[in-house]
Structures are given as structure tokens and as C-alpha cells.
Amino acid sequence: MVVHNCDDKPGIGSYQCNSCGNVIDIIDPNSALEPCPSCFSCIWNTIKPIDKNMI
């Protein structure tokens, strides 16, 4: 499993907070990950890999 931290720009996909399980979606490839809105953790697990065909 790929892990990302805050300020990473992992690209389009879904990411799950490592601490509380909150899921966020990144829909802009230029968006950076922010701290989890629920628990402020900065560790995100990739749950849906980037589909390079979408870009």
C-alpha cells in the first residue's frame, strides 16, 4: 500500500486517513493533501490508485 503525507500531490484518487479511516477524494492532480479534517493526521493511504488513462 502506498502512503502519502500532507503536502504531497499524489494525483487523482481516493485516500484514507491512517488514524481514523476518513476518506477523501482528490479530483485535481495539482491538489496537495491536507491534514485529516477529523483527526488532523497527516498520513494517508491510497485506496484507489491513480488511473493514468484519466489524465
Ligand SMILES: [Zn+2]
Ligand atoms: Zn483522520
